Amino acid sequence: MAENLTIWQTMQAKGHSRREFLKFCSFAAALAGIGSAGFPRVLRAFEKEPRPPVIWLHFQECTCCSESFIRSSHPIVADVVFDYLSLDYTETLQAAAGFQAEQCMEDTMKKFAGKYILLVEGSIPLEDDGIYCTIAGKSAVDILRETAKNAAAVIAWGSCASNGCIQGAAPNPTGATPVHDILSQPVINVPGCPPIAEVMTAVVTHILVFGKIPELDSQGRPREFYSRRVHDTCYRRPTYDAGLFVESWDDENARKGYCLYKMGCRGPVTYNACAVTRWNEGTSYPIQSGHGCLGCSENGFWDNGPFYRHLASFPGFGIETTADTIGTVVGVAAAVGVTAHAITTNIRKRKLIAEEIQNSVPESGDVEGGEE
């Protein structure tokens, strides 16, 4: 295995000019939300610090996170993205296979103990001793524990690794578990199905430049990208406040680009940067393309269905029954109940009521203690 070079060294080796390198640094800085004052710091890191060795693990996933990552447009060039990190082990992209590949991982773990970054894509099955996902004869949970022990930082890529995603959806047959529920050390959750490519590179950039993990929120997500709701950054937000809603997928309002709130858009309950960075080189994001947000970066989004309705189904009552259906039934039952009670009262207590009326003071009589 080669000595770990700095990013500047690898870029020089590829024939990039100093000017291109500086451009790359400023892209990376802007992406990680570092202002121009912090630029020298980025430059120093990329020039002097050896690229962090990376072990990228794949467990129960669909590789959409990797697919997203390699489409990162800023920093631009695909090979720079790979030179950016020293990707020492990743099943999907590495040339090595079999024992050679496993050897690679072991070498990295030994040689760069406490220095390498561990990226985890996919959930970890815990049911039946974790036999549902094994690589090279080892279960996913064992591989994770072993590699995480000496990692400088652990990043959970995507919803599978950070909240279980579809594997973790009910009934969760494999006992799919997110990374942070298994490890005791801090885990950076980068949820999304997949996460936005630029967000992924920016998280890595942050670690590289500052040598520490970015500020995380209460769910372990980097604040820079997950502190605002898709709804609050959505360009259709004004139509929401105006009360202009799409009522069906092909109505006039849909053509006018009104708010998809009533079509089950999860924007108001989803924390992500989609509406800001957008996807595929900033081309678009679901709502811009006329489809509501599915809330793919939120916990248990597969179980919060149906996707195209604002209210979820009420558990145990079938897909068409919402809290409102149940509430209406209970409300009507209460109204019927009190009416029945009122009628019963007049029948059962008629003697008592008649007695009270009998005992009341006659119209002409004096009211004891009365003033008139």
Added chain:
Amino acid sequence: MQNTTTSSYQRVYVWEFPVRLYHWVNAITVTILIVTGYVIGNPTTITYGNEAYQQYWFGTVRFLHFVSAFIFFFNFLVRIYWGFVGNKFAKWHNFIPLKKDQWREMVEILKVDILQTKMRGRISLGHNALAGLIYFLTFIVFLFQCITGFAMYSSMSSSPLPQLFNWVVPLMGGDFAVRQWHHMFMWFFIVFIIIHVYLVFYHDYVEGRGTTSSMVGGWKFTRKD
């Protein structure tokens, strides 16, 4: 008509002004919260302008919801305070059945007023034991709605009060779940109002002690003998 069995009654000041004020502020804010909350959950498209900037009705509905929620919350706090300093009818122990007698009274009320297998029973001056317990449950729901409401509000607010509740979101599994629960408990209020208003009229009708008007003037009546 003979007048010999007519009992003489005495006026008793039961509900002090803060209790009455709390009750009506609560009634108004809860009504606004239910109506606006329902609209926020199931809005209809109302178009009176050509462009989004020309109208803001949905934003106004949400604003009303938030303002009412703040009033509701502080009103609730005032009532809790009054549960410690108010008169004996307002004291906290009316709401929590810690005494055996309160449980006995509940059974009696079930027999006399709900099932009507017994014709006469004692008539409490303040809250009866069963009502007290139900109000205690509503206080818990109040608290739940405040916590979940502020939790959802915390992401769009920089004021410190909602921020106190942002831990609720990860605990309940995300904003979606919080919203779902918050919405579900709206129906508790609707059902509560139906039964509450009915029972007030029922007690007034059967017992004739001025239950309904007591929440306006504060006075109820009790037999002198």
